[in-house]
Amino acid sequence: MIPQEAFEALRQVVGPEYISQEPEVCRAYTLKDRGFHTSEARLLGRDPVCVVLPGTTEEVQAIVKIANRYKIGYTPASTLWFPQAGPRFDNCLFIDLKRFNTLEIDPINMNATCGSGVIFAQLQAEALKYGLYTMVPGGGSQVGVVPNHLIWSFSPLTYRTGMANRRIMGCEWVLPSGEVVRLGSLASGSDPFWGEGIGPDLRGILRGSIGWFGSLGIVTKMCVRLFPFHNEPLVPTGISPDTYLKFPEHRMKWYNFTCPSKDALVNFMYDLGHAEIAAAATRVPVAWRYIAKAKSKEDFWEVWNKPEGKEAEVTGSHVLRVLLVGYTSEKQLQYEEKVLMAIAEKHGAEHRRTFQGDQSWMQSADSVSMWWLTGAFMSVTGQVDTIDCGIKTGVEFAKLKKKFEPPMMPDYGDQGWFQTNDFGHSGYLEFLNYWDPNDKEEMIHRMDEYYQIAGPKLLIRCGALSFFIQTDSPLSLDGPNYGPNYHKFARKVKDALDPLYNCNPPGILDVIDEVVEKAPWLKEKKDWEGGPDPRAIEGFGV
Ligand SMILES: Cc1cc2nc3c(=O)[nH]c(=O)nc-3n(C[C@H](O)[C@H](O)[C@H](O)COP(=O)(O)OP(=O)(O)OC[C@H]3O[C@@H](n4cnc5c(N)ncnc54)[C@H](O)[C@@H]3O)c2cc1C
The missing domain is CATH 3.30.465.10 (Uridine Diphospho-n-acetylenolpyruvylglucosamine Reductase; domain 3)
Known part of the structure; x- marks a missing residue:
């Protein structure tokens, strides 16, 4: 509970319609059963004790000041698509920002x-x-x-x-x-x-x-x-769930190329950047092609679960997807297509027919399909770095993952989803993993080890800065290895701006360290010093 006096003060700020302590309402904001299945959600997730929905900046200010006065911890959230937008400490005041809809x-x-x-x-x-x-x-x-x-x-x-x-x-x-x-x-x-x-x-x-x-x-x-962009409509087409935006093909088009080798694919990407053409260039994991073709989960498993020849198929598949957009005119698309085909020829890449529509990147919402295969999904790294660093990290993760299959879904040595950003000035790698959240306890603990210990250590060895640093890795492990000692700088910022530590505790700095503390199967594998800052986990509003 939060103190009654604090509740009354909050009610005066937002009005009785926009605050609730009812357990059923609070339950809707829980993290525990929201479907993330990560160690953080399982070990720290719980229901908030009060939910408040401010409608103006002034109301947010007043709520924060009341929380500070009564030392109440609070969690802000907008659309709730990530675990850190969930209550992970006792007596959480949940601030739902959905009314900010202008x-x-x-x-x-x-x-x-x-x-x-x-x-x-x-x-x-x-x-x-x-x-x-x-x-x-x-x-x-x-x-x-x-x-x-x-x-x-x-x-x-x-x-x-x-x-x-x-x-x-x-x-x-x-x-x-x-x-x-x-x-x-x-x-x-x-x-x-x-x-x-x-x-x-x-x-x-x-x-x-x-x-x-x-x-x-x-x-x-x-x-x-x-x-x-251009002014041509992207027409919504199909019947749910098979819907997509149809491309006006004279202004935008996907091109798939089968490259003779991974090197050829990477050099193709570099050349696209040098030529300053295209709207996107990406290499997707082979499993995604199977997902796209499958009519059902059973259909997917029927074909994916046949290991014979799969490793050769997966590691030998070098398909690059390129999106061209005629931003200014049809002529721009024609020009870029000519350049694209010349680059493809240079690298011996074969142009393949592909579907001319979008289900993912322009306006759609197909992320739930990530959970569809096994019931749980999370990437172990996502990184914006040099193209070469991304490639190297993908190779190393493919080796590491084999040791964790099971519990991870086999992907037969796939080296990850990679693409280029900023016209090829940087690379992007995301290494995806699927597991069964209803697996045996020992398997779930192995999965935790993969994400919270083995994965972070591999990233350090590769010199790769994951953007899941801190959502997956303990800061006490990462801090000394990146920067080095970037944790000291980050801690200074936190101390200066949130000295009470009540802003979404345990906070991005301390959350995975707290998870390791609470999970004996992780703690026994910990071979480095440090842990969560006590201020982040000491309890709020009690
Ligand atoms: C399967 C899957 C695939 C994904 N793939 C990608 C991807 O390819 N690229 C990508 O960019 N993202 C990706 N994401 C992340 C996702 O797209 C969301 O943007 C992200 O999870 C944030 O979620 P949200 O927008 O719902 O915000 P929330 O979940 O509501 O909040 C996210 C965090 O921000 C905080 N927060 C929320 N609102 C505010 C605010 N107004 N002020 C301060 N803090 C706030 C919350 O406390 C929380 O910690 C993926 C997520 C999933 C689940």
Whole structure:
């Protein structure tokens, strides 16, 4: 429970309609049974004791100040698609931001100002009406624009649209103290068109490489960049669940190429970047092709579960998918196609027919299909790094994973999903894994070891900076190895801005260390010093 006095104060802020302590209402916000199945969700997940839905920045400020006065821990959340948007400590005050649902497009300056409850499907639908677009995260368009820009924001379309830290323009940020700071030109006016100025540019603190997952204040409003697209409609086609956006083929097209080797595929990617063509270039895991063809889960397993010849098929498959968009005209597409085919010829890549529509990247929400195979899914690394580092890490993970099959679904040596970002200036690797959440306990513990100990140690050996650092890895292990000692700098920022440590505890810095402490099967494998900061786990609102 939170103190009755605090509850009354919160009720006065938001009104009786937007606050509840009813167990049934709180249960809807639980982390424990939300379907994530990770060690964090299983070991730390629980129900909040109070849920509050503010509607204005002033209300958020007032809530944060009340939480500070009574030392109540709170968790902010927008669309709840990640475990850190779940209660992981006792007496959690849950701040649901879905009422921040305003969306304003500025077609002249090519940006959109979103409240934290706005999702990508809404933003993309409105942007397309103006001949503009943005990337939609691989996880699907059902997730919030603001939280996604605050933490990750990657997809094949980042090849052209670039990284999220450069797509964030103005921003309104309620600090853990309850004060508001406005970034970019919002600091000096109401037009958020200019991310770098005139006001303070704190985007490095706000998110840097990855963000704070709600443990360094609450962003109530953010202006994000949009990019020129074309004006042709992407027609919704098909009958649910087999729906897709049909491409206007004179303005956008997928091209699949079978490359003779992995080296040829990688060099193909480099050349695309040098030529500055295309909207996306990605190599997808072979299992995804089987998923796309399967009519049902049983259908998938029927073919995937036949190991004979699979390893050779998977490791010998080098299919590159390239998306071309005639942004300015049909002629642009024709020109880029000519360049693309010349590059393909140079690398001996064979052009294959492919489906001309989109179910994933433009506006759709197919991330739930990730759970479909086994009932649980999580990547063990995702990284934006040099292309070569991504390739090397994928090779090493393919070897490591074999030792963890089972419990992981076999993928016959697949070396991961990789693509290029920023016109080939950086690479991207994501290494995906599926397991059965109803497996025997010892198998679930093996799975935990893979994510929380073996995987993080391999990343250190590869010199790879995963963007799941801290959502998967203990900071006490990573901190000394990256930077080195980046944890000291991160801790200083947290101490300065959230000295009470009540902003989404245990916070992104301490959460996996707490998991290791609470899981004897992980703790016995721990061979390094350090653990969670006691301030992050000491209990709040008691
Ligand atoms: C299967 C799957 C695949 C995915 N693939 C990708 C991918 O390819 N690319 C990609 O970019 N992402 C991917 N994601 C991440 C996903 O797309 C979400 O953006 C991300 O999980 C955040 O979830 P959310 O938007 O629902 O925000 P929430 O889950 O509501 O919040 C996420 C975090 O941000 C905090 N938070 C929420 N709102 C605010 C706010 N206003 N101010 C401060 N903190 C806040 C929360 O406390 C929480 O810690 C994937 C997720 C899944 C489950």
